[in-house]
Amino acid sequence: MKAWIAFWSILRKDMRAYYLKPPNISWGLIFPLAWTLMFFIKSDSAVDVRSLLPGVMALSILFGTTSMLAVTVTFEKKGRSFERLLLAPIPLELLMLAKTSGAVLFGVANAFVPVVMAAFVVDLGGVVWWQVFPAVVLIAVSSTFLGLFIAVSVSEVFEAQTFSNFFRFPMVFLCGLFFPVANLPVLLQPLSYVLPLTYGADLLHGGVNGAARMPVILSFAALAGFCAVLFLVSLRNIRKRWIY
Amino acid sequence: MNDNVPAIEVHGLTKRFGDILAVDVVDYDVRPGEVFGFLGPNGAGKTTTINMLTGLARATSGTICFFGHDVTRNVKSVQHLMGVVPDESNLYPELDGFENLCFCASLYGMGRRERDTRARELLEQFGLAEVGRRKFSAYSRGMKRKLTIAAGIIHRPPILFLDEPTTGIDVASARQIRQLLAALNKAGTTIFITTHYIEEAERLCNRVAFIVDGRLVRVDTLANLVRDVQDQHMVQFTLSGGAVDLSGPLHEAFAEGQFESVSDCVLRMRTARSLHLAPLIRFLEEHGVGVTEARVIRPSLEDVFVEITGIELERMKKEKEKGGRGS
Numbered sequence: 001m002k003a004w005i006a007f008w009s010i011l012r013k014d015m016r017a018y019y020l021k022p023p024n025i026s027w028g029l030i031f032p033l034a035w036t037l038m039f040f041i042k043s044d045s046a047v048d049v050r051s052l053l054p055g056v057m058a059l060s061i062l063f064g065t066t067s068m069l070a071v072t073v074t075f076e077k078k079g080r081s082f083e084r085l086l087l088a089p090i091p092l093e094l095l096m097l098a099k100t101s102g103a104v105l106f107g108v109a110n111a112f113v114p115v116v117m118a119a120f121v122v123d124l125g126g127v128v129w130w131q132v133f134p135a136v137v138l139i140a141v142s143s144t145f146l147g148l149f150i151a152v153s154v155s156e157v158f159e160a161q162t163f164s165n166f167f168r169f170p171m172v173f174l175c176g177l178f179f180p181v182a183n184l185p186v187l188l189q190p191l192s193y194v195l196p197l198t199y200g201a202d203l204l205h206g207g208v209n210g211a212a213r214m215p216v217i218l219s220f221a222a223l224a225g226f227c228a229v230l231f232l233v234s235l236r237n238i239r240k241r242w243i244y
Numbered sequence: 245m246n247d248n249v250p251a252i253e254v255h256g257l258t259k260r261f262g263d264i265l266a267v268d269v270v271d272y273d274v275r276p277g278e279v280f281g282f283l284g285p286n287g288a289g290k291t292t293t294i295n296m297l298t299g300l301a302r303a304t305s306g307t308i309c310f311f312g313h314d315v316t317r318n319v320k321s322v323q324h325l326m327g328v329v330p331d332e333s334n335l336y337p338e339l340d341g342f343e344n345l346c347f348c349a350s351l352y353g354m355g356r357r358e359r360d361t362r363a364r365e366l367l368e369q370f371g372l373a374e375v376g377r378r379k380f381s382a383y384s385r386g387m388k389r390k391l392t393i394a395a396g397i398i399h400r401p402p403i404l405f406l407d408e409p410t411t412g413i414d415v416a417s418a419r420q421i422r423q424l425l426a427a428l429n430k431a432g433t434t435i436f437i438t439t440h441y442i443e444e445a446e447r448l449c450n451r452v453a454f455i456v457d458g459r460l461v462r463v464d465t466l467a468n469l470v471r472d473v474q475d476q477h478m479v480q481f482t483l484s485g486g487a488v489d490l491s492g493p494l495h496e497a498f499a500e501g502q503f504e505s506v507s508d509c510v511l512r513m514r515t516a517r518s519l520h521l522a523p524l525i526r527f528l529e530e531h532g533v534g535v536t537e538a539r540v541i542r543p544s545l546e547d548v549f550v551e552i553t554g555i556e557l558e559r560m561k562k563e564k565e566k567g568g569r570g571s
Binding site: 003008013080084086087089090 | 261298299301302320321323324326328332334335336337338347348350351352353354355395
């Protein structure tokens, strides 16, 4: 019970100190808008907003969560305020869940910004929300844990940004966000299936446009597996590197 | 808690970073209610020792006991018993003083009403009530230090670890912090303090450990440590007439004495027995150096430290102030 007081307090502090700051809120609004506009400008014909929606949602989550978590944790580690958390009498697992929960909520909120925007220009009837919502949450969790993995691997804030891009930009092209994995060169296709976003994007394509290529249960299981592995590897790395 | 059981007991504590031995088979205990000082130069292993005791580092070998329980592999289980004040103020710059204290209290499971009351009480006690709603980033260095100490004791821990608590802050704040620590100790808190200010250790500590290159060279009470040099006679001369290096001629003329230039115009002499000063003053004057004051000096912990470790204190202070974190 007492550990949960710490959990809520860490979550609330992070939301106030980082995620609800005006620059981050504006990031959540501008990012999906910029991506959608890019497709409008690039395309000669009318753009099918609904077909773009899953990709834009997934990118909003990916960029929002990985950036925020990797940067905030690295910032606190550098300023040594993270030591304060490590010295608190709460299990490391709960501590890291508290630190990541803010980013997960931020990612989920970011994902629905393009949905709200799209609702003004297209009919969103027929979207399978029971599939879309858990998919969004799992994408947010896996991306956040990827951010945590990045944060534990670097020591400077700028390294967190550059190392994040090492994972994020290949994902943009390899995960079937805007064109199917099947259209990729054969040699690159296996790489797609070791990236969590491939399964998340497929779930979103299925939920929004009924265009999933993999069984829903497989994609959910794969995403959950990535979440577990990334979290456990990050915890192991924290114990190894930060409690030296 | 049983007063006969040490608050902290360490046996064969060792920490190795690759080939570097940072802490080399250290043994000591800290008794409940005492102020235990850990003294040593930069890189001696002070911070590494604190980190092992508080759970921020793992011991390579050895055992750590808190109140008689071996917690070497699970320091987390006793983290609620300790408050930690690191050598740098590490609160959250974007939160104000009151919020910082409340946040730290919540990490120890304190409920809202309890933490609000305690935070207000500490802000008052540390003279920060008027700046309680100011962001931590806008605090002066002394205020930051005081708030960091307040955060360390927010949950009323029976043991408080302080790493260089007064380094880099103004004299008035340092004095106030020493008074607050003395009051905490009087109220029953066991204090483990690392410092390179010998005079601070002398004022606050009951027992002191000297650590050099990761090895504990001496652990004893202040009285016992000073007793070793109490038989020495020490006189300090304040000189006028310019800085002339007379150490060679002085040694030749007064073989019984050991001479040390403390600064350009201060000379210190140690002898095993009392000595007539008139010939020495005459000797100095014959060499063009006037003596404006001669003062008998009581041997201090500083003299013990220099004698045991061979480390010059001025160099140690300068190294620390140049900004290195502890080791």
